[in-house]
Amino acid sequence: MTLRLSVGQHSEAGRKPLNQDFHGVAQPTDAQRRSRGIALAIADGISSSAVSQVASAAAVRGFLEDYYGTSEAWTVGRAAQCVLAATNAWLHAQTQRGDGRFDKDRGHVCSFSALVFKGREVHLLHVGDTRAYRLHPGALEQLSQDHRVRVDGQTYLGRALGVSPHLEIDHACWPAEVGETFVLATDGAxxxxxxxxxxxxxxxxxxxxxxxxxxxxxxxxxxxxPDNATVMLARVEALPAALAPAVNRDGLRLPPRLAPRQDFEGYRVVRELHTSARSQVVLAVDAGGREWALKLPSAELATSTRELDRFAIEEWVARRIDSPHVIKAAPADARREHLFSAMEFVQGQTLAQWMTDHPAPGLDEVREIIGQIARGLQALHRKEMLHQDLRPENLIIDRQSTVVLIDLASAHVAGLSEGMGGGLGDAKPRDIAGTLQYTAPEYFSGDGGTPLSELFSLAVLAYQMLTGALPYGLEVTQVRGPRDLHKLHYVPLRTRRPDLPEWLDRVLRKALQPQPVRRQQALSEFVHDLHAPGPEFTTRDRTPLQQRHPLLFWRGLTLVFGLATVVLLGLRASGR
Known part of the structure; x- marks a missing residue:
């Protein structure tokens, strides 16, 4: 089953000589329908402006054209916000150049509402006083909120496109149901x-x-x-399956096990690199002699839809990221018969091997590696993706000392994950996909992952590179709810590396806070703190020892009591 709508739309100028309303429905391709959905939009220009029909037409046309040009990795909310912000900037610029510069009621201004049906969800984007309704037996449920302000008995638009250089768009999302009917209308209707x-x-x-x-x-x-009147109707005729795969892999067969010198899908196998119960990884060369790492699912995964989807998504993610710190996929030049991924073969050593060779590295070495990993993660985050399996074995340092993120099979793509009927809109990852000891506590407590979760994992790597140990040991893997976060005991960096500066311990302690809101709020902030710590980290810490180093405090207190007991017993014995 695929998403299918029935749509009707009509607009008339009515008693006015000019129709300042505008409306439209996208006609997406099958691929666009799967990745971006079906969009309907309506706009209403303000009556006091002689150019507002230009604004309403630009808003609808711009949205319906540019929305489908955004990355399929983005959520509906982010894509719509970016498109409408650009439209608003253009409209506001036109307003500033014309009569609307001193009187916004004469500018390029309009109300706007859009419905985007994606997967099993419907999204509402809205600003102004156009309206969206959902039809119920005997009633109309208003989904949008009118942005009107009443002053001295007169009503004005409080928010609209083209009024201000800054735009605030209402975004809401609900699960869709087959048979539901939605209405978009201007106030004249x-x-x-x-x-x-x-x-x-x-x-x-x-x-x-x-x-x-x-x-x-x-x-x-x-x-x-007395006004222009426009009505759009949309009825949900069919919805896709609730568990539709994120990336289409229909018609692809499971590959056979490969051996050296075997020809496979345009490649010649050189040797096996790795094998496990889940996959086989081989080194192969293409017709031009370039080396590639082919990852093939094992036959045991034939019934595991989730695991097979990972093989389909890994190349999909790699093709959409352009960074020297993220592995690249082979060109998709020919149609395939089998399910596998072909990624560039990066010659070098894993970070795990580097850590074995450098048991006590200098701070500068660690900062350089952490900075490169952060740039790779940032490239993913800009596309609303999370790597989700940041660990030493998934990082390779090549012969030019470039650090490369590999193994994208656990990546979470917000734009592909939303639309499955939860009505969340943000498609936040909830399941634990990576190696447990590097996973942030919020995954275990059920709050789900964000870019700040990857900041936590990066800080774990930094701590481990410097000390050879984990900051919380394996305690994080025991978290089962928010209350368990208070039971985590951070082991101070300087108890393992007293040669390192105190401020570094404070920087890492902040990045490794169990609550995301208490960490640095961006990867760039964490990297900056590692290079140029501010007063927050360099000022002498006046926090009581019991809070800073609870284990050390209680050990010391126990030692003091023990010595006192020995002294008292000695005095008692000598007195006797």
């Missing part, structure tokens, strides 16, 4: 229609939503509407 009239028209039009939209506009004008 909805102010003269009620739920009974809408139901009457729809009942009389049957399945013909185009006839229904025309009849509703006619009914609004007949009821005395």
């Amino acid at each position: 909805y102010e003269h229609l009620d739920a009974a009239r809408v139901h009457e028209v729809l009942a009389g039009s049957g399945a013909d939503l185009q006839a229904a939209s025309e009849a509703l506009v006619a009914a609004a004008l007949a009821a005395g509407s």
